[in-house]
Amino acid sequence: MTLTDTTSTPQPGTKVLTEKSINKHVKAVEYAVRGRIAIRAEALREELAAGEKKPFQTVVNCNIGNPQQLHQKPITFFRQVASLCEYPDLLQDQNQAAVSQIYPQDAIDRAKELLKQVGSIGAYSHSQGIPSIRRTVANFLQQRDATEQPGNPNDIYLTQGASDGVKTILTVLTESSQTGIMIPIPQYPLYSATLSFIDATPVPYYLDEEQGWSLDIAQLTATIQKARQEDHVDVRALVIINPGNPTGQCLSQQTLTDLLTFCYDQRLVLLADEVYQTNIYKSDRPFVSFRKALLEHPSADVRNHVELVSFHSISKGMIGECGRRGGYFECINIQQSVRDQIYKMASVSLCPNVHGQILVDLMCNPPKEGDLSYPAYQAEVSGIFESLRRRAQKLEAVFNAMEGVSCQSAQGAMYLFPTITLPAKAIQHAQQLGISPDDFYCEQLLEATGVCVVPGSGFGQVKGTYHLRTTFLPEEHLFDEFCGNVQRFHTSFLQQYKD
Amino acid sequence: MTLTDTTSTPQPGTKVLTEKSINKHVKAVEYAVRGRIAIRAEALREELAAGEKKPFQTVVNCNIGNPQQLHQKPITFFRQVASLCEYPDLLQDQNQAAVSQIYPQDAIDRAKELLKQVGSIGAYSHSQGIPSIRRTVANFLQQRDATEQPGNPNDIYLTQGASDGVKTILTVLTESSQTGIMIPIPQYPLYSATLSFIDATPVPYYLDEEQGWSLDIAQLTATIQKARQEDHVDVRALVIINPGNPTGQCLSQQTLTDLLTFCYDQRLVLLADEVYQTNIYKSDRPFVSFRKALLEHPSADVRNHVELVSFHSISKGMIGECGRRGGYFECINIQQSVRDQIYKMASVSLCPNVHGQILVDLMCNPPKEGDLSYPAYQAEVSGIFESLRRRAQKLEAVFNAMEGVSCQSAQGAMYLFPTITLPAKAIQHAQQLGISPDDFYCEQLLEATGVCVVPGSGFGQVKGTYHLRTTFLPEEHLFDEFCGNVQRFHTSFLQQYKD
Structure with a gap:
């Protein structure tokens, strides 16, 4: 935009909005998880549906942690309660006989209790989230962390997924384009995308793959x-x-303690993305929250001063309710005037969707031992968990058996991030195409097998190394076939581009 | 932030985030609909719940169009379908006997059809919205507008409420702080709030109250x-x-045609907020969409060039499903490269919540004549509609009978925006308190009656005039009491501050 543009006579019939004229910070955003390769996967799916012949029967989306897309069954109790909340007439006495045939009594009781607190799930709620659900979250935090200090409902902000919360907090704390946020490399690209958009400066720190x-x-x-x-x-x-x-490592309490000390010394806000807190696959490395590490920190200075915002979500864990967009963040040691600003920004969006809020309540207060639905709930959760662990181990072994591929174990989360030594000819070929070599590899994998993964360049990686991120979410009865497809592709790719 | 700050030794133990240090564009945002008075209303509700004595029994939220908060019953068919989608086990054959006792067959069929298209409502969907639901919206647009040209699913973007869409579009089209957006005065403060946040320039134009x-x-x-x-x-x-x-006027097709010509001549994108399109109370002024006016515009230049984005929502109309956060916008004549950027921004948030998307499908394709659920659906919709119209007329008459108050008719929407001539003493008193006179009036109304409305200053008004915005959503059996409370307060306020 130049000043002369605005005063000149407008030229009717030309576009106001062009790639050139729009918001440059929007243009700067990159988000590979749903980027070029994922868009191509959608097109392939439509081509298959239209009857086109491909070397594969189905597209398998391993680009995103989206368990229910790959037929992970939702937790029954949660859905029973949600179903009743949708249709409160079912809770009337005259429907009791039919309803009790298809819903267990504890789901009925829970729905009644929720609706008593919520009113209608079709009404805008408190912008910070329904007060009773924030109390549920606060109780959950205290129990999870086994801390003396109870959680405080006023510290909790319900959100439309963790992403929504992360964007809000990064936005609030950015004063100018010189504001810097330290992010890991590799990272989940929500962080780099948001920093591009709000025009803050990413300050990357590298994780040590070998360790x-x-x-x-x-x-x-x-x-x-x-x-x-x-x-x-x-x-x-x-x-x-x-x-x-995408890296799956799980930090020890000692590391968290050291990081909090570092934040105190360096005067940094700690943003803790803990959405995979129940996706923990190694018994010697349990999840410890930053909240717990802060409340139990040996230094009172650290405990009383380090500003901590931690994020959680209903999209991950064994729940996988991604489509609802629900989550929360907790603020500790954040000044009231800053919280007021966070509340105001939430209020402009009116409220997080109530369906997501209800699932946060259920996640934080699931059936307990002795409850009618507890055995079924427990069986579902552990079934999903054990299956995820088996699939993680199997895929890790498959990668490590592939020529030129090395893969760290997943201690947690839903992904593997193997490093792949690409042949020089493949690198050259990609460069001729003007795309990064890992992008080229992932594209070829998609076209050959229908398996959609994300190139490491979308997350950041040490220069000259190439990775991909894949979920281990394909269904267990299809998992061997999935692994076989990836293996065969790799062998033929190496064959094609061997030096 | 100054450069020296960053290089100096950090001072551990002081807050990083303070009102002074955070994002100044966040601080600049104002949103009166959930501002000071609404926050005070929440506090009063809690005080009442804690047993404190007040001059009223309940807080009545007329500050926001939130029908189900005030006990408007949700549309039964929509909730039946949503309830079944939550708990797909109900659609299995073995549950048929019990399920058919409590759900009508067409709701069962519809839920099956939706789940066939959607997969699980707990999975992330396409970032632009579920393709089949975008097709439903496209068909709806063609039928609503009785146009030859069919709607195009690729032009539709599903959103988390209309607000979400408005924010996205305003963000994309802002190039710099010199980018100007014409907004009406008075306006819904989402617009001014978003422009403050993205640091664009509002260019206010005034609506003529007398006309x-x-x-x-x-x-x-x-x-x-x-x-x-x-x-x-x-x-x-x-x-x-x-x-x-907040003003309730409904524009004629001729006015829309003239506005489109104006946009063509002046090279402006038209952003059409049409969320109240079914809240139409005067038979001589039906709703006409900008889409229809554009497709039927006499000038081919206008038809082929004017960039139009129109917004709709499931939160208003007779549906009032505010808590779900669902809606859509349609782009016409918007360049593909710009749409790609809009898609990318949507993808960073992964997808609009699927529960909201499903309601968009139902809103755009409700039961039809001949369907099992049609008579009940029709009765519910017209019952709500007639009641809204009666309440609008009653409250308008009440305002116009009050001394120094003048209120235009609501042709549409959910609000009245009367002008109130305040006594000089009240104005003086407000100024001493450092608040605007209409703010003072609304605060006093709340403290005396529990009725929460929004001062006109939150929407913008001609200097020296004072207004308030109120919904007419209190339940009909309580409506006379509500009107009486407002009237009595006004009389005593005038009495107290008479010159």
């Missing part, structure tokens, strides 16, 4: 010093994704 | 010329809220 994608405080310190002193970036926050996405 | 809040093209022309030539604003878009919020 199981571990964090190193000395490296963090060097990174922040360089950013502050050489690049004059106003570094304000440290993002930790734990368990890691 | 039923009408629009005047000559005034629009003068406004845009001044903005472009004197203020060097790059004016890009014109927002029209039709039917009006």
Whole structure:
């Protein structure tokens, strides 16, 4: 835009909105999880549906942690309660006989209790989230962390998925384009996309692949010093994704404690993305929350001062209710005037959808031992969990058996992020096409097998290394076939581009 | 932020996030619909619940169009389908006997059909919205507008309520802080709030209260010329809220045609907020969409060039499913490269919640004549509609009978926006308190009666005039009491502050 544009006579019949004229921060956003390859996968699915012949029968979306798309069955009790909340007439006495044939009594009781608190699920709620559900979350936090200190409902903000909360918080804490946010590399690209959009500065720190994608405080310190002193970036926050996405590592309480000390020393807000907190596959590395590590930190200074925002979601874990868009964040040590601003921004969107809020309530207060629905609930959750663990191990072994591929174990989350040594000819070929070599590999995998994964370049990786991120969510009875397809493709790819 | 801040030694133990340090565009946002008075109403509700004595028994939220909060019953068929989609086991053959006792067959059939298209409602969907639901919307548009041209599913973007869509579009079309968007005064403050946040320039045009809040093209022309030539604003878009919020006027097709010609001549994108399209209370002023007016415009230049984005929602009409957060926008004449950017932004949020999407499907394809559920559906919709019309007329008459109050008829929407001549003493008193006089009036109304409305200053008004916005949503059996409370308060307020 130049000043002369605005004063000149408009030229009717030309587009106002062009790629050139629109918001440059929008244009700068990149989001590979649903980027070029995922869009191509959608097109392939439509071509198959239209009867076109492909080397495969179905497209398998491993680009995104979307369990129910791959037929993971939703938790029955949760859906029973949600179904009753949708149709409150069922809770009237005259329907009791028919209803009790198809809904268990504890689901009926729970729906009644929820509706008593919520009113109608079709009404806008409190912008911060329904007060009784925030109380449920606060109780859950205290129990999960086995802390003396109870959770505080006023610290909880319900959101439309964790992404919504992350965007809100990154937005609020960005003062100018010099505001810096430390993000891991590799990272979940929500972070880089949001920072591009709000025009803040990402300050990347690298995870050490050889050491199981571990964090190193000395490296963090060097990174922040360089950013502050050489690049004059106003570094304000440290993002930790734990368990890691795309990397799957799960941090020990000692590491969390050290990171909190680092945040205190460096005056950083800690943003803890903990959406995979129940996707934990190694018994020697349990999940510990930053909330617990903060409340139990040996230093009172750290406990009383470090500003912590932690995020959780109903989309992951064994629940996988991605389509509802529900989640929450908890603010600790955040000033009231800042919270007021967060509330105001939430109020402009009126409220998080109530269906997502209800699932947060159920996630945080599921059936308990002794409840009618507990055995079925427990069986469903552990069935999904054990199956996820088996699939993670199987796929990890498959990758590690492939020539030139090396894959760290998933301690947690829903992904593997193997490194792939690509032949020089393939790299050259990709460069001729003007795309990154891992992009080329993933595209060829999709076209050959229908398997859609995300190139490592979408998450960030050490220069000269190539990765891909895949979920391990294909159904267990199809899993061997899925692994076989990936293996066969890799062999033939290496064959085609061998030096 | 100054450069020296970033290089100085951090001072552990001081807050990173303070009112001073956070995003100034966040701080600039104002949103009165859930602002100071609405927050006070929440506090009063809690005080009542805790047993405190007040001059009233309940808080009545007339600050926001939230019908189900005030016990408007949801449309039964919609909720039956949604309830079945939540719990697909009910659709299995073995449950048929019990299920058919409590759900009508057409709801069962519809839920099966939806789930066939959607898969699980717990899965992330296509980021633009579920393809089959976008087809439903496209068919609906053609039928609603009785146009030859069919709607195009690729033009439809499903959203989490209309607000979400408005924010996306305003964001995409803003290039710099010199980008100008014409908004009505008074306006729904989503527009001013979003423009503050994205740091674009509002270019206000005034509606003529005396002429039923009408629009005047000559005034629009003068406004845009001044903005472009004197203020060097790059004016890009014109927002029209039709039917009006807070003002309730409904525009004729001729006016829409003239506005489209104006947009062509002035090279403006037209943003049409049409969320109240079925809240139409005068038979001589039916709703006509901008889509219809564009497709039927006499000038081919206008038809082929004017960039139109129109917004709709499941939150209003007779549906009132605010809590689900569902809606859509349609893009006409918008360039593909710009649509790609809109899609990308949607993909970072993964997808609009699927529960909202399903209700969009039902809104756009409700039971038809001959369907089992049609008579009940029809009775519910017309019952709500007739009741809304009666309440609008009653409250309008009440306002017009009050001393110093004048209220235009609501042709549409859910609100009245009367002008109130406040006594000089009240104005003085408000000024001493440092708040606007209409804010003071509304606060006093709340404290005396529990009725929560929004001061006109939250929407914009001609300087020196004072208004309030109230819904007419209190339940009909309580409506006389509600009107009486407002009347009595007004009389005593005038008494207290008479000159």
